[in-house]
Amino acid sequence: GQQLNQSPQSMFIQEGEDVSMNCxxxxxxxxxxxxxxxxxxxxxxxxxxxxxxxxxxxxxxxxQFGITRKDSFLNISASIPxxxxxxxxxxxxxxxxGGTSYGKLTFGQGTxxxxxx
Amino acid sequence: NAGVMQNPRHLVRRRGQEARLRCSxxxxxxxxxxxxxxxxxxxxxxVYLQKENIIDESGMPKERFSAEFPKEGPSxxxxxxxxxxxxxxxxxxxxxxxxxxxxxxxGTRLSIL
Numbered sequence: 428g429q430q431l432n433q434s435p436q437s438m439f440i441q442e443g444e445d446v447s448m449n450c451x452x453x454x455x456x457x458x459x460x461x462x463x464x465x466x467x468x469x470x471x472x473x474x475x476x477x478x479x480x481x482x483x484x485x486x487x488x489x490x491q492f493g494i495t496r497k498d499s500f501l502n503i504s505a506s507i508p509x510x511x512x513x514x515x516x517x518x519x520x521x522x523x524x525g526g527t528s529y530g531k532l533t534f535g536q537g538t539x540x541x542x543x544x
Numbered sequence: 545n546a547g548v549m550q551n552p553r554h555l556v557r558r559r560g561q562e563a564r565l566r567c568s569x570x571x572x573x574x575x576x577x578x579x580x581x582x583x584x585x586x587x588x589x590x591v592y593l594q595k596e597n598i599i600d601e602s603g604m605p606k607e608r609f610s611a612e613f614p615k616e617g618p619s620x621x622x623x624x625x626x627x628x629x630x631x632x633x634x635x636x637x638x639x640x641x642x643x644x645x646x647x648x649x650x651g652t653r654l655s656i657l
Binding site: 431467468469470471475491506515517530531532533534535536537544 | 545551579584585586587588589592599600602603635636637645646647648649650651657
């Protein structure tokens with residue numbers, strides 16, 4: 428089946444630093460999603476990417492959909508303590524003939540971010 | 545995660561008992577997805593339902609597990625004769641259409657004694 432590989436597995440940074448993490452796949456994805464999960468909670472959607480090469484921002488977060496459609500990265504600028512959590516990339520596991528179908532999502536194994544004040 | 549409601553948040557069962565996990569999707573959403581998460585792992589897809597119909601159950605074990613999404617009421621994930629390996633966090637997500645992003649609930653943490 429499809430697999431998403433995230434790197435790094437964990438990061439320890441100082442408050443104010445920028446962060447970059449990425450996600451790669453052996454197969455093509457038509458959509459890339461980035462979620463954040465806080466302890467004891469469900470994943471929250473941060474950014475959705477729909478087109479190869481697309482660069483999208485959400486506040487201090489920026490994500491790009493790779494040209495090959497097999498990778499994506501997420502950047503966080505000027506990190507703050509509340510950025511702590513697990514960041515997951517995800518993509519739909521199937522697509523229908525008419526366009527993009529989310530169906531089931533395949534998740535990466537996550538990047539654990541720790542921010543020291 | 546306002547909108548998708550899961551209950552209970554925590555559930556403890558002894559081996560051999562049944563576990564019933566409930567999910568109320570966001571208002572207006574008719575597409576429900578169930579995922580399982582083991583500690584320090586990503587979420588793994590289990591089943592996708594759209595009002596009274598199971599669309600994709602390829603991630604759900606064939607035995608002991610079942611899911612439903614009745615016309616009225618929440619979606620239910622049912623695990624019969626639970627075993628220790630069923631201990632995990634179970635998340636439900638909903639979407640208004642199958643091509644729209646899924647929004648997740650806060651999960652049910654199932655512990656098997």
